[in-house]
Amino acid sequence: xxxxxxxxxxxxxxxxxxxxxxxxxxxxxxxxxxxxxxxxxxxxxxxxxxxxxxxxxxxxxxxxxxxxxxxxxxxxxxxxxxxxxxxxxxxxxxxxxxxxxxxxxxxxxxxxxxxxxxxxxxxxxxxxxxxxxxxxxxxxxxxxxxxxxxxxxxxxxxxxxxxxxxxxxxxxxxxxxxxxxxxxxxxxxxxxxxxxxxxxxxxxxxxxxxxxxxxxxxxxxxxxxxxxxxxxxxxxxxxxxxxxxxxxxxxxxxxxxxxxxxxxxxxxxxxxxxxxxxxxxxxxxxxxxxxxxxxxxxxxxxxxxxxxxxxxxxxxxxxxxxxxxxxxxxxxxxxxxxxxxxxxxxxxxxxxxxxxxxxxxxxxxxxxxxxxxxxxxxxxxxxxxxxxxxxxxxxxxxxxxxxxxxxxxxxxxxxxxxxxxxxxxxxxxxxxxxxxxxxxxxxxxxxxxxxxxxxxxxxxxxxxxxxxxxxxxxxxxxxxxxxxxxxxxxxxxxxxxxxxxxxxxxxxxxxxxxxxxxxxxxxxxxxxxxxxxxxxxxxxxxx
Numbered sequence: 171x172x173x174x175x176x177x178x179x180x181x182x183x184x185x186x187x188x189x190x191x192x193x194x195x196x197x198x199x200x201x202x203x204x205x206x207x208x209x210x211x212x213x214x215x216x217x218x219x220x221x222x223x224x225x226x227x228x229x230x231x232x233x234x235x236x237x238x239x240x241x242x243x244x245x246x247x248x249x250x251x252x253x254x255x256x257x258x259x260x261x262x263x264x265x266x267x268x269x270x271x272x273x274x275x276x277x278x279x280x281x282x283x284x285x286x287x288x289x290x291x292x293x294x295x296x297x298x299x300x301x302x303x304x305x306x307x308x309x310x311x312x313x314x315x316x317x318x319x320x321x322x323x324x325x326x327x328x329x330x331x332x333x334x335x336x337x338x339x340x341x342x343x344x345x346x347x348x349x350x351x352x353x354x355x356x357x358x359x360x361x362x363x364x365x366x367x368x369x370x371x372x373x374x375x376x377x378x379x380x381x382x383x384x385x386x387x388x389x390x391x392x393x394x395x396x397x398x399x400x401x402x403x404x405x406x407x408x409x410x411x412x413x414x415x416x417x418x419x420x421x422x423x424x425x426x427x428x429x430x431x432x433x434x435x436x437x438x439x440x441x442x443x444x445x446x447x448x449x450x451x452x453x454x455x456x457x458x459x460x461x462x463x464x465x466x467x468x469x470x471x472x473x474x475x476x477x478x479x480x481x482x483x484x485x486x487x488x489x490x491x492x493x494x495x496x497x498x499x500x501x502x503x504x505x506x507x508x509x510x511x512x513x514x515x516x517x518x519x520x521x522x523x524x525x526x527x528x529x530x531x532x533x534x535x536x537x538x539x540x541x542x543x544x545x546x547x548x549x550x551x552x553x554x555x556x557x558x559x560x561x562x563x564x565x566x567x568x569x570x571x572x573x574x575x576x577x578x579x580x581x582x583x584x585x586x587x588x589x590x591x592x593x594x595x596x597x598x599x600x601x602x603x604x605x606x607x608x609x610x611x612x613x614x615x616x617x618x619x620x621x622x623x624x625x626x627x628x629x630x631x632x633x634x635x636x637x638x639x640x641x642x643x644x645x646x647x648x649x650x651x652x653x654x655x656x657x658x659x660x661x662x663x664x665x666x667x668x669x670x671x672x673x674x675x676x677x678x679x680x681x682x683x684x685x686x687x688x689x690x691x692x693x694x695x696x697x698x699x700x701x702x703x704x705x706x707x708x709x710x711x712x713x
Contacts, residue, residue, distance in 0.1 A: 214292060230338055329376045378419045540571070587636035639700050
C-alpha cells in the first residue's frame with residue numbers, strides 16, 4: 171500500500187506540475203486579453219499531436235504487423251538462430267502487450283515531435299499572396315514564407331517514418347526467420363524482400379522530392395555575401411540538385427524492381443551512386459565553380475544577385491519607389507549654403523547609442539540595483555516647440571546589483587519589483603565638460619518630458635516574476651527609490667496597474683508555487699487578497 175500510495179502521489183504531482191504550465195500560460199494570455207491566441211496554439215498542437223502521432227504509429231506498426239504475418243512457418247536451426255529463438259521465446263508470451271506498448275510509444279514520441287510544427291502549419295493554413303514574384307523561380311514570395319517550411323517538414327517526417335518502418339520490419343523479419351544472414355543463398359524470403367524493397371524505394375523516392383525542394387530553399391540561404399542565391403548556387407547547385415533528384419528517382423525504381431528480382435546488387439549500386447553523386451555534384455562541383463570562376467571576378471559574377479538582394483530589401487521596407495537626387499558636394503561651404511542645410515546639420519547625431527551606456531550608468535544609475543541596457547535607444551520628441559532627437563533609456567531594476575546581504579526571496583520578488591524613471595540626452599548637444607546634456611534625468615524625474623508615471627514594471631531587464639499590489643491593509647513595500655528625507659530612507663509604492671495575474675486566493679498561489687518551485691509564494695503573509703504576479707514582462711513578449 172505504501173508503494174502504491176507513493177506512486178499515486180508522484181503521478182498526481184507530476185501531472186499537476188505539467189498542466190500547471192498550461193494554466194499559467196492561459197492566465198497570462200487572459201491578462202493581456204488574448205486567450206484566443208492561447209487556445210488556437212493549444213488546439214493546433216493537440217491536433218498535430220493526434221494526427222502525426224497516430225499516422226506515424228499506424229505506418230510503422232502496420233509494417234511490423236505485416237512482417238509478423240508474413241513470417242516463414244519453418245526456420246532452419248543454427249547457432250545464430252538459436253539466439254534469436256531465445257529472444258522470440260521471451261517475447262512471444264507477451265507479444266500483444268509489447269505490440270501495444272510500441273504503438274503507444276510511437277504515438278507519444280511522434281506526436282510530441284509533430285507539435286513543434288504548429289507555427290509552420292498555421293502559416294500554411296492562413297497563407298496569403300504577397301503579389302511579388304521571386305526573380306529566380308517566378309513563384310510568389312508567399313510560397314517561400316508560408317508553404318516551403320511545411321513542405322520540407324512533411325518530407326522530413328515521411329522519410330524518417332519510412333526509415334523507422336523499414337528498420338522495424340527488418341528486425342521482425344530477422345527475429346522470425348524472414349532474414350537469414352547465416353545462409354549463403356536466399357537470405358531473405360520473398361515477403362521480406364518485397365516489403366523492405368518497397369519501403370526503401372519510397373524512402374529514396376522521397377529523397378528525390380527533397381532534392382527538388384532543396385532548390386527552392388536556396389532562395390532563403392544565409393550566405394557570406396547576401397541572403398539568397400549566388401552565382402555558384404544558380405549555375406552549379408541548382409542543376410546539381412535537379413540531377414540528384416533524377417538519380418534518386420532511378421535508384422527508387424531499382425528498389426521497386428527488386429520486388430521481382432532476387433538480388434540486392436542493383437539497389438545497392440544505385441544507392442552508392444547516389445551517395446557518390448551527392449558528394450561530387452552537390453559538394454565538390456559547386457565549390458570548384460566558386461573557387462575557379464567566381465573568386466577571380468567576384469564583383470562582376472555576383473553583381474546581378476547582389477542587385478536582386480538590394481531590390482528585394484528595398485521592396486520589403488517599402489523603399490522601392492524612392493526618388494534619388496544627386497547632391498553636389500562643396501569643398502568650401504559658404505554661410506549661405508550652411509544656412510540652407512541648417513535643418514540637416516542641426517539633426518546630426520553626435521552621441522553614439524552603442525557607446526553611451528557606461529556614461530548613462532556613471533551619471534544617472536543612482537544606485538547599483540538600477541541598470542541601463544548595453545545599447546541605448548534613439549527617439550525624437552517635441553521639446554520647447556522643436557522636434558529634437560534624443561538618446562534614451564529607462565532606468566530598470568537590476569537584481570544582480572544588490573549586495574549579497576540584500577538577496578533573499580522577499581527582496582527579489584516583492585521589494586525590488588520595478589525600475590524608476592527615464593534618462594534622455596540630446597543627441598547633438600553636450601555640456602561644457604563634454605558630458606551629455608540631459609533632456610530628462612534624475613530621481614524623481616525632472617526635465618522636459620513631464621512624466622506622470624515613472625515606474626517601470628514591464629521592461630527588458632525585469633525580474634522573472636514579481637508579486638505586487640495590496641488590499642490596503644499593509645503599508646507599501648515595493649521600493650520606488652532611495653529617499654534620504656523619508657523616515658525609513660526610501661520611498662515605496664503599491665502597484666495599481668491593470669497588468670498582471672491575480673494571486674490572492676490559495677489555489678492560485680499553490681499553482682504558482684508549484685510552477686516556480688517556491689514555497690514562499692504559498693506561505694508568505696505579505697501576499698494579500700488583491701495581490702498580483704507579474705511575469706513574461708518583456709515588452710516584445712507582451713506586444
